[in-house]
Amino acid sequence: MTGADVLDYPPATPAEIDAAAVRCSRAARWASQLADGLRRDQVRLHGAWDGAAASSCRIELALAAGLAEAVCGPLQGAARALRAHSATVVEARARVDALRGEYDALLGEHRRRVAAVLGAGDVPGPLRRLAVEDLRASHAGDLGRVHALHRKVLARVRADAARTARLLVAAAREVVPPGARGAGPLDAQEAALAAGLPLLAASRRAAGVGAGPPPLGTPPMLVRTWWGWLTPDERDRLVARSPAAVGALDGLPAGVRSRANERRLDQAVATLRATGAVTAEEQRQLDNCLLVRTLLELARSRPDPLTREPVTAQLLVFDPAAFAAEGRVAIAVGDLDTADHVAFLVPGLGSDVRGGMARLTDNALRVTTESRRASATTTTATVAWMGYDAPSLDNVAFDAAAESGADLLAADVLAVQASRDVLPHLTVIGHSYGSTTAGTALRDHVTGTDDAVLVGSPGPGVETAEELQVPDGHVFVGASSRDPVSYLDRFGADPTHEDFGAVRFQAEDLTRNTFMLDVADHSKYFEPKTESLSSIVHVVVGDYAAVRPAPYRAESWFLPDGINNDPEADREPTVVP
């Protein structure tokens, strides 16, 4: 092993940074040439045309030349900043080279000394071994010092890269008119730039071009109609210019929203990184953004079990600042625009992006891929819906979070329905307190949901299945006999009882606690090869005959509900292939 094996160079090479600097310089030069050409055209026009209209055109041309010129300074500034950073990297690489040399020299010297000690035949063996131990300790100290210096070099490069990034973002802000700087400059910047050119602004106003997307809260069907009127180019521009607004518009195709939301995600990461996440809230936002990006990449790296093609993943909802920066996110695994079956997974207690999105997305991935196995001729998209402010232990005993979450859930379900030409078969799956939220949504809203699945439910917020606005016989309940939460019936009636009117399916897990209630058994409903996942998936694909029915629990008036009241308690769980 040599120094080159253990002491890395900084990640970026001077050549690639220099190349970026050259691109910035070149763009600045070209923009400057464009501005010069426009000024020549202005003179040419002046020689050929006089009058009020001519005067307006010349003024407009001068302003356009000014705008072209306005990008030159920032681009040149960016080139300078990049060159300075490149010099830092060159210096750092030279330092790493020196450290590698030092490392190799230390290694050689150490070997030489050890050989000398071992070769000293006149020294007794035990003393030689002690001497070698001393040499090793001293050598480890020397190498540690080299490693520490190497870490310092890399840290200096990282700090310089962050400083350079801040300069680049500051340069970008110089281009935008002062009034449009600040919050959401990227959304507003094009309109602000166009507003500086009076004839263009008037023309755009007259033609309705550049009028941004409809405001949030516009009915999804109207949004869909508006979107249908736009040309492909106009659509692309809107996604590029107004990602936050487009990504949040209910009624747009999920693929479009995903593109916009991912763009918004990238911008949020860039901004938070460039300015530095200074507050705890900003740091949480940055962490959430990076997590969402990773989860999308991970989902897309998984193959469809039948075609082996990568699975589609869409960022349907993305608002990193929502709920005091806990974040509001929904990732669809599968193509929401074309899937035959769509399922929404609604999580429960203590769920937020940071603490629960990875597991929820994993569950969605399982539902989608297992649905493919259950129904090879149809496709499924499952939404990992972290779309409400799920309760914490402090307020889990109350239904306020479910009430507010229900409205958000219904809106997102309706948005997907409204965006589709052909309505999908739609299932809402609530786990734990998420079943209360889901039940409340289906109680209070007409969403076009075909099936409701409640697992590990502390109560769905209603007394009978009939109160849920789904077709008769299409409420399904999964409850492990060992799951303590499923006995709570805190919010409405216990859905595992026959008089509730749901279909109970088997949900015992091989790894369940042998003889008593166990909180761990509250979180096994989506585990692979379980009875529960199998039945959930068969509901999702509409294959109701394959759902494994389970006997209902009995009400006991003498004892608290518990394992003894559940006929499933003594049945041996099965593994579903």
Added chain:
Amino acid sequence: MDDATADAVDLPTLAAVQIRVETAGVASAATHLAEAALTARRLSASAVTLAAGVADRTLVDALEVLGEVCGDALDVVGLDLDLLASAARAGAAVYEQVEHAVVAAGRGGPER
């Protein structure tokens, strides 16, 4: 309002407007503007590739922000030049028609 008051109202005075147009010159300028619009759009497209080939994610993100803003500005310039080019072209065509009409009227031809 009585009649006397109505009679006292002045008629608006017409201001003389001077226009000088050299149609060929305007048409040539319009062509230049259209070419410049194309250049601006090409520049806009290249601006969004500023980060190409850079490995450091921090720099990539920032370069994308810069490229996006510069691309927007150049895009707007392109749109404006297109508008000016088409306005100038249309204006030149109208003036040309007026010129022909005036010439024709001077020769005693049909006035349009």
